[in-house]
Amino acid sequence: MMEKSRSVSSRKSRTVISKTPATQKKTGSKLIKSVDVSEPIDVLAEYRNQMICGNTVEVMRKLPAQSIDLIVTSPPYNLKNSTGNGMKDGRGGKWSNAGLLNGYANYDDCMPHDEYVLWQRECLTEMMRVLKDDGAIFYNHKWRVQGGLLQDRNDIVDGFPVRQIIIWRRKGGINFNKGYFLPTYEVIYLIAKPKFVLAPKANSYGDIWEFTQELNNPHPAPFPVDLIERIITSTNAKIVLDPFMGSGTTAVAAKIQSRDFIGIEISPDYCEMAKARIDGREWQDPNSELQ
Ligand SMILES: C[S@@+](CC[C@H](N)C(=O)[O-])C[C@H]1O[C@@H](n2cnc3c(N)ncnc32)[C@H](O)[C@@H]1O
Numbered sequence: 287m288m289e290k291s292r293s294v295s296s297r298k299s300r301t302v303i304s305k306t307p308a309t310q311k312k313t314g315s316k317l318i319k320s321v322d323v324s325e326p327i328d329v330l331a332e333y334r335n336q337m338i339c340g341n342t343v344e345v346m347r348k349l350p351a352q353s354i355d356l357i358v359t360s361p362p363y364n365l366k367n368s369t370g371n372g373m374k375d376g377r378g379g380k381w382s383n384a385g386l387l388n389g390y391a392n393y394d395d396c397m398p399h400d401e402y403v404l405w406q407r408e409c410l411t412e413m414m415r416v417l418k419d420d421g422a423i424f425y426n427h428k429w430r431v432q433g434g435l436l437q438d439r440n441d442i443v444d445g446f447p448v449r450q451i452i453i454w455r456r457k458g459g460i461n462f463n464k465g466y467f468l469p470t471y472e473v474i475y476l477i478a479k480p481k482f483v484l485a486p487k488a489n490s491y492g493d494i495w496e497f498t499q500e501l502n503n504p505h506p507a508p509f510p511v512d513l514i515e516r517i518i519t520s521t522n523a524k525i526v527l528d529p530f531m532g533s534g535t536t537a538v539a540a541k542i543q544s545r546d547f548i549g550i551e552i553s554p555d556y557c558e559m560a561k562a563r564i565d566g567r568e569w570q571d572p573n574s575e576l577q
Contacts, residue, residue: 313523353418356422358528382404425475439475450471450475451474488519497513504571
């Protein structure tokens with residue numbers, strides 16, 4: 287876990303010793319000139335374009351308030367906490383290509399539901415704190431049926447300023463489950479502060495987005511890079527935070543689009559993988575170390 291201190295200030299004025307005769311005042315034996323050093327100080331300097339390996343709420347608490355333009359993230363879905371056909375107890379359920387069967391490298395994705403909801407609300411609260419007044423969060427999640435009832439995640443997002451729901455239609459997948467149609471969609475909540483506006487022309491996209499599932503990434507639940515590029519280019523953001531960075535997809539997309547990023551991830555294996563991807567190095571499959 288990376289512990290970092292921070293220094294937060296925006297602009298400052300300082301007095302400097304000047305050798306220039308213009309506007310000089312004589313005070314004692316020194317010539318003093320008062321100069322307004324008005325270049326902005328980068329409050330995120332120590333975090334900019336960094337992968338931070340740590341617990342997301344603890345790390346976010348260190349980021350200055352209202353410093354981030356855009357947050358794009360997919361939290362763990364708590365999929366191991368399932369009533370049956372999901373991935374309960376590591377049995378894998380009945381779904382084919384259940385990438386999360388082995389879970390994440392350092393997180394078991396199996397909290398009691400109420401605890402999970404409280405945790406996610408705590409995460410969203412911290413995201414809202416660090417977001418600028420014209421910023422937005424694209425929060426990816428999955429609806430599911432549990433015990434015959436729809437878990438539409440309203441318990442997580444209730445009270446946050448949800449502006450729109452985008453359906454991500456995931457192309458691809460094979461179904462060996464005789465009782466269910468192949469699940470093909472996830473949701474992306476656009477949670478926006480009041481002054482958030484889309485980039486020019488982005489409002490011509492519909493609210494159903496089709497992007498093929500990422501297949502060449504050993505992380506169990508990666509975003510497709512082009513999905514994140516769609517989100518980033520739909521905004522005017524200069525700096526993008528992903529508090530659950532996983533294999534680094536949000537950073538890779540931000541870099542392609544010449545934006546800055548900050549990534550937070552609890553697993554040292556995924557952090558390593560993300561750093562390698564961001565730097566364009568070969569990455570090692572973290573799963574190979576799990577077995
Ligand atoms: C759905 S995955 C994100 C995958 C990512 N979008 C990608 O493209 O690779 C969720 C990630 O959250 C991480 N995670 C779980 N608990 C965490 C915590 N408390 N703090 C930070 N990261 C955490 C998991 O290790 C996992 O990599």
